[in-house]
Amino acid sequence: MDNKITKVVIAGGGTAGWMAAAAFGKLMGKRLDITLVESDDIGTVGVGEATIPTLQLFHRLLGIKEPELMAATNATFKLGIQFENWYQQGQNYLHSFGFLGQGCWACGFHHFWKKGQELALVSEIGDYCAEHLAARQGRFAVLPGQDANHAYHFDAALYARFLRQLAENHGVKRLEGKIAKVRQCPQSGNLQALQLESGEQVAGDFFLDCTGFRALLIEQTLHAGFDDWTHYLPCDSAIAVQTENIGAPLPYTRAIAHHSGWQWRIPLQSRTGNGLVFCSSYMTDDDAIKLLLENIKGAPINAPRVIKFRTGSRRAHWKKNCVALGLASGFLEPLESTSIHLIQRSIIRLLQMFPSQGLIEADMLEFNRQTMEEMTNIRDFLVLHYRATARTDSPFWRHCAAMDIPDSLARRISLFRESGAVYKYSQDLFGESSWVQVMMGQGIVPARYHPIVDMLDIKELGDMLDKLRAKARHEAGRFPPHQDFINHYCKAAP
8 A cells, every 4th residue: 555645535514524624734735736626515423622732732733722712602601511410310510620629659649538528627629620610700801821711602503614714725715516436446445536426527536425324434334333332221212402592691501310311401592502411211202392491491492303323433434545533433412521532532642643644554553542541431430420310310321320330431430449559551642630530520439548558647638628618719819700811812703
């Protein structure tokens, strides 16, 4: 395989397609001929409006200015996700960005906090994290020297439009049309061209499949295979609806558990995104729509939309001369806002391994290994929310509490419950603070703390905990109200 790759064809637009087009255009556009094919007649899922802080890395690579992006996408800031009724009805916890307190070389902060709790020296663990406090207080700011521990709520369609302009400014060509056929080389099986309904042929050396759940290239043509994870993540349906805003936007996403699924509430500057993720084995579409409409605030702007999905991953995300991005590569429900992160990680990984001199089998295998490992780690983190529950009030939650879980997750839970240990693995998106907040929020409490904590006497431990709490309180207190900062920093045009 010694053919040089100079022509890249992106099949499909939406978030995945235009993220790829913008990145390839900006970072490799001088060496590549890049064409994106999409049809205005094919809609996008377009409900993923919440992100995580890693998106800032992608924007820095592309030279995107945060205030300009946020104003263009109707965006607000996000400091975490509040989980309501997940462990027990009436019990809430916040999974915030940032870091809990300060640990040491041997163990994380939660070990010091646990001993402090046993000695009645501490308040709730979130009080030792500035982002946690600011989220609860409805505050936010971007200050000089501040850690970039924030993400965004934005309009996904406007985000794609913003990236399209960036991509086209760097030479990416867009073709309007529906793909009628995918042509392959009879000898190698590599993709050669997309044939549009108009008869036009779009030839390429390398293809990105951004065709959403259809997976037109990677699955329908190349038959990459699919690992179904619905036995771990049983929800298979979603209802989405937008509402008018009432009140100032909160600087966090809300994930509200119901009897057979959970509801999201995502505040933008001019509207709120709402949805209900549920399991069709326990709730009909009509009942789900009724439940969602009964639990939204503000007048609906559009009619509820029903979306069907299957959680899982392609067995190969890169096969022959095609890489799948976004929904074409697999789907993990939006519980922790990881969809856009997985798109950007695959784009950056592909750019790092890009086969400009021809396909290299070792790179393809490593790309697939890293992608699958990252998706598997995220899958385990999501399963934790469902499995570690004390709810027994509905058949759905009784099923979740009793279901089998991956061995990899069982090991993490056992380690944390027995010793408080949290280990960050290779390709692990979520760090120690995230696992600690969700584990403890879902009722998993360590039986003991690390013995190095006993190197501090009671006064030293109390002084340390008091200083860390005061530091977090001081940092959060520097932030103005979230809405005030938006008005000053990134107000969207009316």
